[in-house]
């Protein structure tokens with residue numbers, strides 16, 4: 001394994017770009033290979049077995065594309081279903097997953113009222129239950145599934161009327177009842193402005209990308225695999241629609 005090998009970043013679509021932004025901030029001199037599986041998105045309403053199979057197939061495609069030293073699963077849904085299988089399948093790789101930032105929420109709002117908005121798959125998996133029970137003694141935690149939101153964000157509709165209407169349907173029951181909302185799906189940070197508009201500006205929105213980036217850097221440093229440049233960003237997508245690549249770069253550049 002070489003220091004110059006890529007850090008692969010995987011998501012079901014364009015959502016993981018919100019994590020790539022944090023990774024780039026933490027490690028601007030690394031070589032990143034981003035792969036979005038938009039042809040098969042959304043993952044979040046599919047049966048668990050299907051998500052697992054799609055994730056494993058996508059990672060095989062990434063491995064065929066370039067040499068990689070680390071794999072960041074920048075998708076809460078894929079992490080919840082497939083992270084154990086990935087660690088077993090690729091023991092030679094540093095494999096990092098993402099999980100809803102409940103710890104950050106509980107640390108900042110002890111005894112607080114916290115919502116976790118995520119896909120149906122993430123919220124029903126055992127991994128989430130384990131996370132929930134680490135914090136639900138101190139805080140009141142509401143699970144908020146958000147079917148329909150990912151396809152809109154995949155189309156770039158982050159604050160269109162259609163998106164605002166859906167957000168009202170999902171979040172109006174929680175208005176005035178939350179201190180923080182955990183964005184437990186990597187697509188959702190792109191709609192943060194609309195979410196705040198619907199839920200109220202005083203509700204803190206928390207995402208897991210920063211923690212994932214710090215952990216990736218820590219693991220690479222520990223293995224003496226940090227690269228000193230020149231950095232590179234390669235973005236690939238399973239969909240033949242060039243709009244998804246354009247949208248990915250646009251979202252990435254908005255964060256820099």
Ligand code: DGL
Pocket residue numbers: 011012013015016041042043044045074075076077078119122150184185186187
């Ligand atoms: N971005 C993914 C996540 O973090 C899910 C999107 C999907 O449903 O495909 O959970």
